[in-house]
Amino acid sequence: MAQITASRRVRRTPFTPGVEAAGVRGYTVYNHMLLPTRFGADFVDDYHHLKQHVQVWDVACERQVSVKGPDAMRLMTMLSPRDLSRLRDDQCFYMPVVDREGGMLNDPVVLRVAPDHFWISIADSDFLLYVLGVADALEMNVTIEEPDVSPLAVQGPRADDLMARVFGDEVREIRFFRFRRMAFQGHELIVARSGYSKQGGFEIYVEGTELGMPLWDALFAAGEDLNVRAGCPNLIERVEGGLLSYGNDMTRENTPYEAGLGVFVNSQADYLGRAALERRPIERMIRPIEIMGDVPPCDRLWPVYADGRRVGQVTSAAFSPDFQTGVAIGMIDATHWEAGTELEVETQDGMRRALVQSKFWI
Amino acid sequence: MAQITASRRVRRTPFTPGVEAAGVRGYTVYNHMLLPTRFGADFVDDYHHLKQHVQVWDVACERQVSVKGPDAMRLMTMLSPRDLSRLRDDQCFYMPVVDREGGMLNDPVVLRVAPDHFWISIADSDFLLYVLGVADALEMNVTIEEPDVSPLAVQGPRADDLMARVFGDEVREIRFFRFRRMAFQGHELIVARSGYSKQGGFEIYVEGTELGMPLWDALFAAGEDLNVRAGCPNLIERVEGGLLSYGNDMTRENTPYEAGLGVFVNSQADYLGRAALERRPIERMIRPIEIMGDVPPCDRLWPVYADGRRVGQVTSAAFSPDFQTGVAIGMIDATHWEAGTELEVETQDGMRRALVQSKFWI
Numbered sequence: 001m002a003q004i005t006a007s008r009r010v011r012r013t014p015f016t017p018g019v020e021a022a023g024v025r026g027y028t029v030y031n032h033m034l035l036p037t038r039f040g041a042d043f044v045d046d047y048h049h050l051k052q053h054v055q056v057w058d059v060a061c062e063r064q065v066s067v068k069g070p071d072a073m074r075l076m077t078m079l080s081p082r083d084l085s086r087l088r089d090d091q092c093f094y095m096p097v098v099d100r101e102g103g104m105l106n107d108p109v110v111l112r113v114a115p116d117h118f119w120i121s122i123a124d125s126d127f128l129l130y131v132l133g134v135a136d137a138l139e140m141n142v143t144i145e146e147p148d149v150s151p152l153a154v155q156g157p158r159a160d161d162l163m164a165r166v167f168g169d170e171v172r173e174i175r176f177f178r179f180r181r182m183a184f185q186g187h188e189l190i191v192a193r194s195g196y197s198k199q200g201g202f203e204i205y206v207e208g209t210e211l212g213m214p215l216w217d218a219l220f221a222a223g224e225d226l227n228v229r230a231g232c233p234n235l236i237e238r239v240e241g242g243l244l245s246y247g248n249d250m251t252r253e254n255t256p257y258e259a260g261l262g263v264f265v266n267s268q269a270d271y272l273g274r275a276a277l278e279r280r281p282i283e284r285m286i287r288p289i290e291i292m293g294d295v296p297p298c299d300r301l302w303p304v305y306a307d308g309r310r311v312g313q314v315t316s317a318a319f320s321p322d323f324q325t326g327v328a329i330g331m332i333d334a335t336h337w338e339a340g341t342e343l344e345v346e347t348q349d350g351m352r353r354a355l356v357q358s359k360f361w362i
Numbered sequence: 363m364a365q366i367t368a369s370r371r372v373r374r375t376p377f378t379p380g381v382e383a384a385g386v387r388g389y390t391v392y393n394h395m396l397l398p399t400r401f402g403a404d405f406v407d408d409y410h411h412l413k414q415h416v417q418v419w420d421v422a423c424e425r426q427v428s429v430k431g432p433d434a435m436r437l438m439t440m441l442s443p444r445d446l447s448r449l450r451d452d453q454c455f456y457m458p459v460v461d462r463e464g465g466m467l468n469d470p471v472v473l474r475v476a477p478d479h480f481w482i483s484i485a486d487s488d489f490l491l492y493v494l495g496v497a498d499a500l501e502m503n504v505t506i507e508e509p510d511v512s513p514l515a516v517q518g519p520r521a522d523d524l525m526a527r528v529f530g531d532e533v534r535e536i537r538f539f540r541f542r543r544m545a546f547q548g549h550e551l552i553v554a555r556s557g558y559s560k561q562g563g564f565e566i567y568v569e570g571t572e573l574g575m576p577l578w579d580a581l582f583a584a585g586e587d588l589n590v591r592a593g594c595p596n597l598i599e600r601v602e603g604g605l606l607s608y609g610n611d612m613t614r615e616n617t618p619y620e621a622g623l624g625v626f627v628n629s630q631a632d633y634l635g636r637a638a639l640e641r642r643p644i645e646r647m648i649r650p651i652e653i654m655g656d657v658p659p660c661d662r663l664w665p666v667y668a669d670g671r672r673v674g675q676v677t678s679a680a681f682s683p684d685f686q687t688g689v690a691i692g693m694i695d696a697t698h699w700e701a702g703t704e705l706e707v708e709t710q711d712g713m714r715r716a717l718v719q720s721k722f723w724i
Binding site: 004006025037078125134245 | 368373386389391399494500661
C-alpha cells in the first residue's frame with residue numbers, strides 16, 4: 001500500500017510523539033484521527049507480544065461524545081435500545097445505537113460521568129452528528145461536544161502489574177467493564193477495565209492533551225522489565241476473539257440482532273428505532289468463519305457462496321498462528337448460518353473453502 | 363510517514379484498480395474512503411502537470427447524501443443557511459450547513475436531481491448522520507441514504523478537450539457550477555462543470571460501481587496525446603487558490619462567516635442555525651497568509667502570534683513553486699486580519715515570519 005499523507009484533518013493524538021518514537025509502521029484513520037496498526041515487522045510479531053507481555057495503545061481515536069444537561073437522560077434514552085436504567089455509576093455500558101429503521105449507527109461504550117452527563121465512547125462514525133441532529137430538531141436543553149479526552153489502553157497478561165506500578169494496587173480491584181477515578185500527577189483520570197483485545201487490561205480516559213505524553217512516558221519507564229511495547233489493536237487477535245469492528249463487520253444496513261448484539265436490545269422506553277427492531281425479521285447474522293488455505297489482506301467485502309448462490313459476506317479475516325487456520329468474521333444468511341455449514345469465500349486472490357464455526361477462537 | 367493499512371472500513375472506490383495501476387504513492391482517508399494524494403515523485407510534480415495538461419481524479423470519497431421524499435424540501439430548508447428557492451434545476455449549489463449554534467458541519471455542494479430528491483455532495487464528515495437525526499426526531503417522510511454514486515473529476519486546462527472526446531462537444535457548453543445529463547455506454551450520468559481546483563474541468567457523478575473502470579479507461583484511452591495522467595486534489599494548488607478544506611481550515615467551531623462564506627447565508631426561512639448566526643459576532647476570519655522561508659508539512663494546527671500574543675492559526679500550508687513563497691490558509695482574529703499585518707507562525711520546525719494577504723494567489 002501507499003504511504004499515508006499528513007494533514008490537520010487527519011488528526012494527530014496526544015500520544016503521536018510517543019508512537020512515532022516507537023517506530024510505528026502502519027496507520028489507519030479512525031474518527032478523523034491517526035490509529036496505529038502495526039509496530040513490529042508484521043501483524044504476527046505484534047500478536048505474539050500482545051499475548052505474552054503488555055502493550056500500551058494509542059486509542060485516542062475512540063473519541064467521546066459528551067452529552068450534558070437537563071435533557072441528557074431523555075436524549076440518551078431516545079438513542080438507546082439498551083435499558084439505561086440498569087447503567088450503574090461506575091459501569092461501562094456497551095450499547096449499539098440505531099436509527100429509526102433499526103440500522104446500526106455505531107456500537108459505543110457509554111459512561112455516566114455525572115448524573116446529567118454522559119460520555120459516549122464511539123467506534124468509527126461521526127455519531128456526534130446524529131445525537132446533535134436529534135437534539136437540535138427537538139430543541140433539547142443539552143450540550144453536545146467532543147471533549148479533549150483521549151483513551152490510552154494498556155493490554156496484555158501483564159497489564160495489571162504495569163498499571164499497579166503507575167496507579168497503585170487499587171487498580172487491580174477494578175472489575176470488568178467498571179471504572180474508577182485514579183490519580184496521576186495531581187489529576188483524576190477515569191480508569192476502566194476494558195479494551196479492544198481478549199488479553200485483559202485497561203483503558204485510561206486521559207483528560208487534557210498535555211497529560212498524554214507524561215502518562216505514556218510513565219508507563220514505559222515503569223514497565224521496562226515487563227517488556228512493555230507500543231502496540232495497537234491487532235487484526236489477528238481481534239478476529240480470533242470475535243471483537244466486531246463497526247464499518248467492517250456491521251454497518252447501517254444491519255440491525256443489532258444481525259450483529260449478534262440482540263442481548264443488548266432490552267429497553268422498555270420508546271427509543272427511536274424501537275418499532276423497526278420489533279418489525280424487522282432477522283435474516284442474517286454475524287458468524288465465526290474458518291477459512292482454509294492462505295488468507296490475503298481483507299481490504300474489501302468478500303462475497304460468500306454455497307452451491308453457487310450468494311449467502312453472505314466476510315468482512316474481516318487473517319491467518320491465525322496460534323490456531324493454524326484462517327479466522328474470519330462473516331455475515332451469513334439464516335439458511336446457512338448453522339455451525340458446520342460449508343461455504344466458499346471469494347477473495348481478491350481467488351475462491352477459498354470455508355466452514356461456519358460454533359464459536360470464535362477465544 | 364508510515365504506510366496506510368487496508369481494511370474494508372477504509373473503503374476502496376470503483377476507480378481504485380485504476381489508481382493502483384497508475385502507481386499511487388500517497389493516500390488519505392476521506393469519508394471512510396481512500397483518496398489519493400500523490401502520484402508523482404512529490405506534490406510539485408503533480409502540481410506542474412495539473413496546471414499544464416489534464417488529470418483524472420478519483421474523488422469517489424465525495425459521497426452523496428440522498429434526501430428523497432415528500433418532506434425532502436422541508437428538511438433541506440431546515441439545514442440550509444442558503445436560500446434554496448434560488449436553486450435551479452441544473453445548478454450545483456455550494457451550501458455551508460450549520461447546527462443550532464451556527465457551527466459548520468460540512469460545506470457540501472447540493473444538486474436537485476428531481477423535484478423531491480436532492481444529492482448533497484459532502485466534504486469529510488458524516489453529515490448524513492445529522493440529516494438523519496433531524497428527520498428521525500421529527501418523523502419526517504423522507505428516505506436518507508448514501509447511494510452508489512462516485513464522482514470522478516477531470517481537471518486541468520485540457521479538460522474540455524478530453525471530455526469532448528468521450529461525451530461529445532456538447533460538454534463544452536456546460537456553464538460553471540451547472541450540470542447536464544450525458545450518455546456513456548448507454549447510461550445517463552450527471553456531468554457538472556466543477557471540481558476542487560482552479561484549473562477548470564468537470565465532475566462526473568458515476569452512478570453504479572460497475573461503470574467506474576470503463577469510464578476511467580475510456581478517458582485514458584481518449585487522452586493519450588493530451589498527456590492525461592491520474593491525479594488528485596493538489597495541496598499546493600488548492601492553497602494558492604484558497605479552496606477550503608472542511609476539517610482542515612474550518613470545523614464545527616466556526617460559523618460560515620468566519621469561513622469567509624457569509625455570502626452563502628441568505629435564507630429567509632427558519633433554518634435550525636438562524637438565531638445563532640444572527641447573534642454570534644464575527645471575531646475571526648479565513649485569510650490568505652504568506653509564510654517566509656521553508657514550509658514543513660502542515661500536519662497539525664500552527665498557532666499564529668503577533669507581539670507575543672496568540673491571534674489565530676494556520677491550518678493548510680505549502681511552498682508554491684509558481685509564486686516562490688509559502689502560501690497558507692489561516693483563521694485570524696479581527697484585530698489582525700487586515701492585509702499587510704505582520705504575524706509569526708509556529709510550525710513544528712520553528713517560528714516563521716508571515717504576512718496577511720489581500721487575496722489568494724489565483
